Amino acid sequence: MAASNFAQEMHAVGERLLFKLQRLPQAEPVEIVAFSAIILFIAAILVLLMITCSCYCCGGCCPGPRGRKSQVQPMAPR
Template identity: 40%
Template sequence: MSSEGFLKEMQTIGEKFLVKLQKLPKADPVEIVSFCVVLLFIGEFIGGILPSPRLP
């Protein structure tokens, strides 16, 4: 995949994410909970990739 294709795909995903966020206040409770679960999984995935800081 070229870098232009990757950037276009990331832009599309970002736009869909913003649309979901805008519709969230009017959503059903089940949809809100499922959206939060997806965000938690994304956070855990990114947290597992990034190295944790070492304390002195």
């Protein structure tokens, strides 16, 4: 039941987006700038997500495997 609701919601969002894209050539400049800003924001988030995933999954940010960590022992009172 939840999957069908999700699919219907995604379909509705897609239809609204398509409707907005079809009306974009006749839109006011403010609407065009706002729509472009939203698209750029979504693209930036997706690019950052891809960079994060590639660094995490492939180990691109870390030069090599990390050594074993040693535990810190408490100091004896003086």
